[in-house]
Amino acid sequence: MAITSTPTASYIAECMAGVHLTTDTYKALLIKSGHTGTYGKLTANVGTPGTGAPSVNNVGTDEASGTGYTSGGITLGAPTITLASNGLQARLDFPDIAAIPNATLSADGIVIYNSSKSGKVVGVFSFGGTVASTAAAFDIALPAAGDTTSLIRIG
Numbered sequence: 265m266a267i268t269s270t271p272t273a274s275y276i277a278e279c280m281a282g283v284h285l286t287t288d289t290y291k292a293l294l295i296k297s298g299h300t301g302t303y304g305k306l307t308a309n310v311g312t313p314g315t316g317a318p319s320v321n322n323v324g325t326d327e328a329s330g331t332g333y334t335s336g337g338i339t340l341g342a343p344t345i346t347l348a349s350n351g352l353q354a355r356l357d358f359p360d361i362a363a364i365p366n367a368t369l370s371a372d373g374i375v376i377y378n379s380s381k382s383g384k385v386v387g388v389f390s391f392g393g394t395v396a397s398t399a400a401a402f403d404i405a406l407p408a409a410g411d412t413t414s415l416i417r418i419g
Contacts, residue, residue, distance in 0.1 A: 350411070
């Protein structure tokens with residue numbers, strides 16, 4: 265199935281309603297290689313990672329698993345929100361994710377979600393193919409913060 269890199273429609277609406285805060289806890293959940301669900305703009309909730317059929321409200325059995333990776337994902341550092349230099353766009357940036365040391369797993373992408381808000385999804389991002397490691401560091405490199413490069417840009 266497909267992973268489309270995008271902030272989700274629900275996240276954009278929830279931002280307008282003041283749901284997501286920079287003081288909340290955000291996580292990055294890995295989507296396994298060979299996943300069966302479709303992930304993109306309509307993905308709204310992570311549900312119960314590792315359990316149940318994948319859907320727009322549950323990553324379910326499409327969560328990656330393997331040595332070094334904990335179900336539910338990797339806790340991210342506090343995000344920053346910046347208004348773009350043109351004043352027409354806002355962006356959300358997270359600090360780089362620490363590599364998972366000595367990991368044995370493979371993944372096709374990540375789901376960033378707000379664990380403080382019952383698993384509401386912020387965005388879905390494809391790696392552009394399968395990334396794998398065998399007893400080595402599994403590194404997730406986020407794009408540099410910038411008006412045209414930030415992972416999440418709205419406007």
